[in-house]
Amino acid sequence: MQSVTIAEFKRNLPVLLGEVAKGSSIIVQKGRSRENVAILAPFSTAQRSPRQLGLLSKRGKPVFKNWSMNEDDFLAAR
Numbered sequence: 001m002q003s004v005t006i007a008e009f010k011r012n013l014p015v016l017l018g019e020v021a022k023g024s025s026i027i028v029q030k031g032r033s034r035e036n037v038a039i040l041a042p043f044s045t046a047q048r049s050p051r052q053l054g055l056l057s058k059r060g061k062p063v064f065k066n067w068s069m070n071e072d073d074f075l076a077a078r
Contacts, residue, residue: 003027005034016040 002016002024009016009028016026025041069077 001025001027003029003034003036006030006037 002019004012004016004026006028009026020026020040020042023042025039027036028038028040029035030037
């Protein structure tokens with residue numbers, strides 16, 4: 001994984017994007033302390049599997065019985 005500063009990143013953007021397209025990742029750093037700001041990675045590695053539902057996903061399902069409301073009932077419920 002290659003590290004570059006923001007100035008180097010702006011100066012060499014086409015070259016760095018070519019490297020990312022080949023599969024490498026690049027860390028973008030800022031300032032004299034070279035604090036990590038972002039990671040530029042190939043799009044294919046950024047794709048994930050579908051998210052799992054939480055712990056309570058199988059606990060129950062909402063049930064809506066007699067769900068009908070006209071405008072008068074809606075305004076009266078305020």
